[in-house]
Amino acid sequence: MSSSASLLENNFNDTVNDAEEFPKTKQSKAKAYDFVEDCESLEEFKKLIKNLHFDNVSWNFHGTNKLADCDKHTFDCKFQKKGCKKSIYLKIKNDEINGSVYISDNEHSNHSNDETVTSVA
Numbered sequence: 001m002s003s004s005a006s007l008l009e010n011n012f013n014d015t016v017n018d019a020e021e022f023p024k025t026k027q028s029k030a031k032a033y034d035f036v037e038d039c040e041s042l043e044e045f046k047k048l049i050k051n052l053h054f055d056n057v058s059w060n061f062h063g064t065n066k067l068a069d070c071d072k073h074t075f076d077c078k079f080q081k082k083g084c085k086k087s088i089y090l091k092i093k094n095d096e097i098n099g100s101v102y103i104s105d106n107e108h109s110n111h112s113n114d115e116t117v118t119s120v121a
């Protein structure tokens, strides 16, 4: 009888420590954004964000950009402080209530694995 079976048990460490290697992009200028969906209002957008509708993560309000013909309400991924660069915004044209949701096309990164994050009051 061999006892080699016990060797199959390998300790899988949960810490993700390998830095992802991104292909070197020559021009990393402004973030590119992809259209996600239409949204009926800023209130609705905030509601969707609260319900983790987008990427199943929380987003923190970043600011409103007032442009010539529209307002952009930008939110950052809640892991932004840890280094995540993902952001999302709702674009509402002047004199309109409904808008369009756009999300940056970069990937989420630097999310902590444990969910014992103390929420900021």
Ligand SMILES: [Zn+2]
Pocket: 057, 077, 078, 079, 080, 084, 085, 086, 107, 108, 109, 111
């Ligand atoms: Zn993120």
